[in-house]
Amino acid sequence: LAFEYVDNDNTANHNMWLIGLKNIFSKQLPNMPKEYIARLVLDRRHRSVAIIRRGGMVLGGITYRPFHAQGFGEIAFCAVTAIEQVKGFGARLMNFTKEFARARDHLTHFLTYADNNAVGYFAKQGFTKEITLEKDRWVGYIKDYDGGTLMECIISDRLPYTDLPG
Template structure:
């Protein structure tokens, strides 16, 4: 019915180590003894549906429900324990469909909970999905990605240079207006689950030996060579932010939040909003942005932009685009992004607010 795998995160800040468990669940009606009314399976699929509806507000809710509970689709889900009371343990999911006749996989939905983004959950899910389908003989994954998701898929090895024949996917994969068609080939010689760890170790070797004579020992050279092939096969760019870049982004984010906090349209967003005015599954406000800045959360400009844009997306999804709170959210998001760019270019934080103004 479904497969599970559990690991522990020893770096958790809680007293009890955080455990991550992924499961692959679907209505496999052709399996002997399959019970489509099994309560735990249905509950987890409901959790996946709720996650996709919350994180993909532009997708029709009934369409998400239809695909998640469709016998042709499966969903790989990532659960994290322990969680506070009344907080869903589901932190991410990818809903996909198999086309066994052409050994092709289509990703329908991919989402990570707003409070759990940018910590590696999306990559974890994608890598385990790749190994799961690769073991069944599948060679290609494709999807339609909107503008906000393109960078994520590129980091996972997807490209807009599609290398599979059109007759393989045309008529099978669902087309979405305004989205980009992307393709990721799979390679049998690459273990996607351990790839990041290998690349990280080999990157350290590169940094250690760059420009140093004598030449690399042969065993280290072999590792560096394998890194080049791994990067080629994964078709992804590794981007690690240096400490000075993280500090620059976080200072700019904090300064932007303080400046916007003084605007009239930002009054409703100073603290967590009441459920009646916002969306109950998302906690994103100016107070949280300041907190995240001090924690070093904004490692890149992209992370900051995507985080603040979720304020507007959730407001529009919950209240509609024309609602007063949504119009205020748009002013706030535009102001946050503009001020972030200003303080980022000046390379100054809260202390330099008055000078820049």
Template structure:
């Protein structure tokens, strides 16, 4: 796989000023300066990451390019393929708007080429102190292969080379999980005067930002984690490291600890199951169920909000809520209703997916 740009050289001797965006001030605490810390923030997941090995297997068949509309026929063909992926995956966006941004001369697009075909891309625009992601998508067949994660890692590495260390983007409910997983949050390290007026506001979307650490080689994160885990296992003489699910303490000096073990053991399974369900084409109908028409108060968007808020105490509770979304439609609507017919098909797929990811 040909490298487009050299990765940064981390300096281990220097301390980074990069702050964890997920540790927030505990507003409920009466002790000034205390932070709220969840158990999952201080537990290492001792499972080797399949993404590193998967990308290693495919590296000879993958190409990455950063292109723009330069009137070159090859660039235009690649941009057309990237635009088609954005249109397919981002169905809520206007097709004319997607075309306008992809083909204008202010935006660039990082693309993944697999076996000669564009399978994913990030359309973005560079400013003096930050870059704005307009569209980010990968084809349906490549969602679970780590393509999206590696694409985002390459994008961050490219921005390091041009000296841009902040990313802005707007994400709707379906995109928040992906962006949160890659370090995006609602907290920005820039003054509002440095970015306001440059970004287009979107309806029903959340402004997210990501601070890039110049000392990290993002393309090697998964491989580095695997190497560390293998070293630990070798040194300890263990074939498998048991995962810790809870801690015997409720307080660390300076931190309040949330001990709920479900965030450690089952959150990954719930997120994976939910993502797999959303990839099923007919599931989109139930993102927001028309309550007046169908008499159902359940929807996939509500399940998603519960996932984000970590309200599920078990995988079983999460599974029951997912099934209720479709079962309530079946129970309360005529058999001839379009939603009812779709619900009967989706509920079978949902049961299959939930069983597959059951811990």
């Protein structure tokens, strides 16, 4: 099992993983228009972290947009394929995503609009409904989306989230 940082650089593996991820998001986030999911997952400004099983099958992932100058990332989509949920993959996925976001994108915060049924999951991963990031760093950068709860996670600059070299 591998947790891979994926951007749309047109390499064969990355293309395959992003399509797999798009399909999982489409199934697991039925309220999101499929075209919107496809557009963001393939958008070159977005990054994804994908859970890949040996053999290349995608089990889940997170897609986020780093706002480098503002120091934060917006998590657009997060999902694990149905038969693999509640086995701890979602927690490990978020830890790898924090590690990559810190090491590769130099982010200090994540923001996300959590679906109401996923607020508990995000809370367990260190997200709070209290937003500490100064408003002028994020208002106007992320799209307001009703039907979700805005949540924030501070990415520690030293906590080891995984055993990856940080």
